Amino acid sequence: MRVKRLLVLSLILAAACKPPTPAEQLDSILSWLGTAEMVGNVWLRHTTPDKYSRQTLELSSSTVGQISKDLLKSPPAGIDTAALDSALTKSRAMITKMATLITAKNSPEFARQLDSLRADQKALKRLSDTIESKQ
Amino acid sequence: MDLIRDVLDKKLVDREDCPMGRVDGLVMQLGEHSQPRITHIEIGGQTLWMRLHPVFARLAVKLGRAWGPKRDGSVRIPWSRVITTGKQVKLDVEAKETGAIDWEIWIARHIIERIPGGGEEEEE
Amino acid sequence: MKKFMQIALGIVTSVGGFLEIGSVTTAAQAGATFGYKLLWAVLLGTICLIFLVEMSGRFSAVSKHTIVDATRERFGFPFFAIVLVGMVLVAFMVLVAELGGIGLSLQILTGLGFPWWAVPVSFVVWLLMWKGTFDLIENGVSLLGLVTICFVVAAVKLHPDWHAAAGGLLPSLEGDQKAKYGFIAVSILGASISPYLMYFYSSGAIEDKWDVSYIPINRVIAVFGMSFGGFLSMAVLITAALALKPYGIDIEKFEQAALLMTTALPKWGFFLFAVSMLFACLGAALEISLAISYFFAQGFGWNWSENLTPSKDSRFCLTYTIIILIAAVPLVFGIDPIKVTMISMALTAATLPLAIVPFLFLMNDPIYLGEHRNGWISNSVVAIIILISFVLAVISIPLQIIGG
Numbered sequence: 001m002r003v004k005r006l007l008v009l010s011l012i013l014a015a016a017c018k019p020p021t022p023a024e025q026l027d028s029i030l031s032w033l034g035t036a037e038m039v040g041n042v043w044l045r046h047t048t049p050d051k052y053s054r055q056t057l058e059l060s061s062s063t064v065g066q067i068s069k070d071l072l073k074s075p076p077a078g079i080d081t082a083a084l085d086s087a088l089t090k091s092r093a094m095i096t097k098m099a100t101l102i103t104a105k106n107s108p109e110f111a112r113q114l115d116s117l118r119a120d121q122k123a124l125k126r127l128s129d130t131i132e133s134k135q
Numbered sequence: 136m137d138l139i140r141d142v143l144d145k146k147l148v149d150r151e152d153c154p155m156g157r158v159d160g161l162v163m164q165l166g167e168h169s170q171p172r173i174t175h176i177e178i179g180g181q182t183l184w185m186r187l188h189p190v191f192a193r194l195a196v197k198l199g200r201a202w203g204p205k206r207d208g209s210v211r212i213p214w215s216r217v218i219t220t221g222k223q224v225k226l227d228v229e230a231k232e233t234g235a236i237d238w239e240i241w242i243a244r245h246i247i248e249r250i251p252g253g254g255e256e257e258e259e
Numbered sequence: 260m261k262k263f264m265q266i267a268l269g270i271v272t273s274v275g276g277f278l279e280i281g282s283v284t285t286a287a288q289a290g291a292t293f294g295y296k297l298l299w300a301v302l303l304g305t306i307c308l309i310f311l312v313e314m315s316g317r318f319s320a321v322s323k324h325t326i327v328d329a330t331r332e333r334f335g336f337p338f339f340a341i342v343l344v345g346m347v348l349v350a351f352m353v354l355v356a357e358l359g360g361i362g363l364s365l366q367i368l369t370g371l372g373f374p375w376w377a378v379p380v381s382f383v384v385w386l387l388m389w390k391g392t393f394d395l396i397e398n399g400v401s402l403l404g405l406v407t408i409c410f411v412v413a414a415v416k417l418h419p420d421w422h423a424a425a426g427g428l429l430p431s432l433e434g435d436q437k438a439k440y441g442f443i444a445v446s447i448l449g450a451s452i453s454p455y456l457m458y459f460y461s462s463g464a465i466e467d468k469w470d471v472s473y474i475p476i477n478r479v480i481a482v483f484g485m486s487f488g489g490f491l492s493m494a495v496l497i498t499a500a501l502a503l504k505p506y507g508i509d510i511e512k513f514e515q516a517a518l519l520m521t522t523a524l525p526k527w528g529f530f531l532f533a534v535s536m537l538f539a540c541l542g543a544a545l546e547i548s549l550a551i552s553y554f555f556a557q558g559f560g561w562n563w564s565e566n567l568t569p570s571k572d573s574r575f576c577l578t579y580t581i582i583i584l585i586a587a588v589p590l591v592f593g594i595d596p597i598k599v600t601m602i603s604m605a606l607t608a609a610t611l612p613l614a615i616v617p618f619l620f621l622m623n624d625p626i627y628l629g630e631h632r633n634g635w636i637s638n639s640v641v642a643i644i645i646l647i648s649f650v651l652a653v654i655s656i657p658l659q660i661i662g663g
Binding site: 139140143144145146147154155156157159183186187222238239240242243246247248250252253254 | 323324328331332335336337339340389390559560561562568569570571572573574576577626
Binding site: 027028030031033034035037038039042045047048049051052055056059125 | 369506507512515517518528
């Protein structure tokens, strides 16, 4: 009886320990892109230290990279995987570039990158909405 | 007197109101033709841990032999030394002489007082 | 006049000592993800805390026992040992989170990673306990925590829709993220209703030599101090809802939380956040270290007091020394304090029955409280808290896995 209960509990926990869905992964990526955007905004206003801003952008970039890798292993059905990969790689590259521009203290170029990032974010958000509506 | 409610696990203080630990156990004498009576209070050592499980008592004994004041067994204080019971149990003894605070003194001397600021200073 | 000053100080230190990494992280997550929809959890947690804090103070003022003393004496050593293990394990995790919070605050200010700060931070916490008195810790550090009032300023400056915010004070079942919603609600409650606060508060009442005449003061401090503290948590949630939610930020790391006040307070927001978290976590780390040490010392009948020199209560001092030393270890190895925070908050909720059930018995025991026993209101509230905490205990761990 005790073994049976443990087995049932293990099955429940195993089922509960499901990996995140593609929609959840994309939400997480969008969260980190949003973080990068907000860090970009506040850095341009000179309200946060350079070190913190650069490190947070680097963290955003690496986290987006990690989640993208997992997402592309089992991509959502009915989505152009190549286009998704390209969009994610581009976003990541932009955030990494923004981090280096902080070190160079190049605000004008930084602002241009930030604008591009916002555009990419919108495209990824539309993609995320498409995936969610299909689920 | 309800021994469990009024004595067991209560705080112990000596005649100077110095804390001495808690009543961790009671020793009773059972006579063939007489009422059972409490003979001693026990403090610390394996008495306390035996209330959980003998494994813990054995570990406590091992620890006591390897480290600290190397006291064998629990401290026993005759029941005749009890002055009052109530919120705490007051004993007609001096804490230092009973062995009840040997660990406190040992840790103070061997560890605490060796750290700067740990020694004898004016109390706040 | 003296009593008025004591009330004022009590309220001020309650406010200053209210926020810590758990309450800020959970409230910020709630606001960033669900807007105002979890304000009810903060409200419920605060109400629960008001009752528990008032009871803790009343218990010690009347009985001249701490809660730990009475738990051992009333329920015996074996039951006490179970409570000890449960409470100390969870409190220890929270301590790791708080020390980590101090380290993370220094990380965002200096750029140097929090693992490097683990040892110096732990040393400072230990030194304050070694050399400090109860007054210094309770009052001094808590007064520094008043800087957290900046969260209220930030929330007000963002011009929230107060009507919409008021709507969040009523529970609602979130549509598509039920598991996450439930988990964050559980964590908010766990962050608010922390048993270590009860043990710390009751020990403080003994350290400060409270008696029956302090009951009214205790009531005022509990109600106003904890209420204002609850407003601080709500302010964090509202600020996150207005500043972070528009960016779609779901807080997973401290670096994201650090952006909380940069919209409302452009010039100082970032630094105020870092400094607020630094002092808030410092105060909490000291309280938890003391609470754990009090638990051991009071339970085993050792000498204990923050006002004694260390050699006079050597086992008490050795306990907090060892605890702080061990708590630094996971941080040195880079364990994420935010993850530890979220897990420990849920575990706190899961172990609440272990702390509150015996406490309810004590609050109704005439031997300890005489005519100052709980009335039906306090008993009802505590009974409801036990019910909520039991439900939380059953659902929080699976939610941890699904939602986390």
